Amino acid sequence: MQLHRAILVDDELFTRKGLMKLIDWEDCGFEIVGEADNGEDALELIERVQPQLVITDIRMPVIDGLELIRRVTTENIMKPFFIIISGYNDFNYAQQAMRYGVHDFVVKPIDEIEFSSILKKLNEKLNAELEEQVKKARLMGGEMIKSLILGEANEASITGWEYRMHLKKNDRLIYLFAELNDNHKWEPSAGPITNARFMELVQQELKRLSASDQPVSMYEHRNRIGILLPGFLLAPFNGELDRFLTKFRAALDIHFGKGVFLYAGSSVYGLADIRDSYKAAKEALLYKYTIDDRIVMYDQIQSEQLNYIGFEPAQFNQFMEHFEELKLEAVKATVELWFHDFREKRYAPEAIKMNIQQCVMGIMKTIRSMEGDEQSLSTLKPLLNWQDMNLSLGELKNMFSAFIDESGQLVAELRKEQQKGGIQKIKSYIEMNYSQNMSLKSIAAQFYVNPVYLGQLFKKTYGVYFNEFLLQLRVNEAKKLLRQSCAMRIYEIAEKVGFSNADYFVTQFEKIEHMTPTEYRNQLQ
Template identity: 50%
Template sequence: MHRAILVDDEVFTRKGLMKLIDWEACGFRVVEEADDGEDALALIESVRPDVVITDIRMPVLDGLELIRQVQENGVAHPFFVIISGYDDFQYARQALRYGVQDFLLKPINEQEFSEALRRLNDRLLKQKQDKERETRLLPSALVEALIMEELDEETLRIWAERLHLNTDESLYYLFAENNDAAELFGREEGSQKENAHEIPPFKQRVEKALAEMTDGCLTFYLHEHRNRIGILLPARSLGSFGGSMRTFAEKVRIKLQTEQENERIFLYAGRPAEGLLRLADSYSSAKEALLYKYHEEESGLVILEEEKPLPPLSYIAINEVLYHEFLEKLEEQQLAPLDDTIERMFATFHIELFAPEAVKMAIHQCVIGVLRIVEGMEGDKSALSTLHPMLNWHDQNLTIGGLKRLFRQFAEESSLYLAELRKEQGNGGIQKIRAYIDAHYQENISLKSIARAFYLNPVYLGQLFKKTYGVYFNDYLLQLRIAAAKKLLRQTDRRIYEVAEQVGFGNADYFVTQFEKLEHLTPSEYRNRLKKDA
């Protein structure tokens, strides 16, 4: 409960407020009362309440002067709610200038007063949360400054004392990373939401794992990077792990690993740095360790050690033969050979030690190649449900195995979609033909003329149209023309023969016959009925 003080020279007003309002339901507890501003000032300085509810007109020290003196001496910083029997704009304006939270008039309305307290409760809770968050972020802000080398030696000395570290103490910087947990693989949305309630945020899991491993005896400083957690680790923390960073990191990884499908935990440790001032060196080497992620799929650990330098990475393009083979198998819809090509492609990434940037460029080249084929066949790339995650996978934490699963899904979906486009093209692009008819029905068109324009046999075209749309070509064309004629009869005063010509009939008598066949009345009767109904 937030603490409140009531200040009013009328005892009945104070007691009435105590009984009238359900203070606890609004988040408050009245801890003290005062009958004048002078006593209230002393109470505020000693009790430090969260809120003061005060009248304006009081002996010795009025409400506004009380607020002014509290703000000037700065000993306490409560919120103020003014209640007054005087509907005076000058008071309200001055109260607002002092930053008063609310100004309420007597007689007090229970609902209005309760709502004001609830609003104040929400504000106090948010203020408290913001303060706690600021306190938690202090070490994080320090880590940020350290790795960016923005602190001088004196500031470092002060922070080392606060964090119970020696300025020359050996330190490590590590990254903990949760991979393949993002919604990229088509899992059901309901399942994902359910799992989100079961598993706490990754930073919280890291904090818990580290605390359990050291029995809460050591403090670890964590920093949230864009998609991983940084850990500032004193070297003495490795004492109970034989001084081995690899042993420590492996135990952390095991503790963090859950039973979640596909989820993989990776840890990357930089080389030790001598003191806080050199922490940026360990951070830089931890970033170097990140580059070897795709080549430690089995262990999930990349530990940089002075005596064992890592091999150089390759920044080369994908093999052209493999690239063209991938596109060929994809176009031919040979899914088994396509899968084999993808396996060999990813094996090449591993064998030739492709850097993450080289892998990214190789995958991007393949995706662009597929999209060019889709566009060349006049397909719609947005029809590929896997395209968006495939274009944005590098913003997520994916292992090489997770990336391969996603890439395989994209390749298989693209192959099936190209087969559909090929089938549509083989069918003569029936949708394009219908669009052509819709655009040219007023002209002298026929099944033969359209078949000739699209290089198709007219008999085949007639059968395909009926199979696709459930209506014969001539009937469809007639329906279009009659619908257009009805619109002209409704909206214009054109003569019947003029309407017939405009919608594609060369003979007015034939138009009347066909109109009556579909509508069971002549064009003139149709128009006259509209006039009669009007």
């Protein structure tokens, strides 16, 4: 918070210097900006430095303290607060000054603790008043800007606003958008800055650059701040807008990193024409993703064409093919190329939105076709609504890449589930049809699977190769028939469980059970 200006008025040098050393002025919220040893000099000093507080003695030569207070109060020179310093004998005299609204009076010799307490309470009061003034000015400025850009302001209103803003009829004005980017909640670790805080710091830096207490009029648009930039702010920069914007952006970077983008409309001359500058600033917003330094000036880009083009069909199809094959490195290489083109080929924001949406819809379609739920993706909703946030091109690429990573993980999981379900179906089919003539190749053809891949998947899932599983299944069924039917001949059992050759059946049975089918039956008897 800025220190409030104060002056000391006393004809005794010793008293003034002693008071300056006695009090910790900065701790109390004040700074001494001038001294005077009589009321006449004090009048001139008050007009020149515009203090918020005047500390004055009652008895002084030329013009005494009471007359000083009366003249400042009645002649509307300004309205500082007054604190009177008086001796015991001047107490009644000092009381007369109270009718002029004197804040307080202190009796000599001055008590440091008591006087500091008075100053601190006054500091709180001044801060509260200043905050209220800023709020009123902000509200007034916001309503004024709204009327101007909607074309609803009449000539009398415009004249009144120009007077309050200390503007002349043809003073230069520029409408400027300040936009805070990458201030979002799509990542849990992010701590967003409120619009009110952003506006407060923007106002603070504008005041610091202009070295003026006069608040700059601002208006809160949906997701950025509009600033009515008067020409006097450019005076320290020889009227050069680009120099001012570079300095302003650097000042905001201290608070927000490299998240602030600035978009300047064209210069107009007079408040009545600010709507034209506002429209130009809106046009400048469209060039956000074509620049590197986060500053767009309408006068520099108005002749440059934006592109509204879609992805090449072959390139998009390859992107989707790589995604479905889970070749995510190849997918990300394509994304890098696309985002490079967005800047270099001057894509309009709407064109970028259209192309990203095409990719998102393609990925969502793939997930649905695999019976997955795309709504389970935490990155989907932010990406579908990215234009409601203020995102730099780099952050948009990060968000898109995060969506691809998460979608890729979901597709991999769905594929595992499908593979698991598919191999279970194949196993059930074998168990139901083991007596038929079947091979790994014929099963793979029936289920539209590569036979080598099916063999590997079967071994990975069940721990045995397909042929071993089928043989064990047939032998187990043969053993059941040998136990349950003494009348069935060996060749009949072989044929029943899927062996076309009885001798081959006997060989395979003996290989697994270490005895022939006949020996197995005899053992049971």
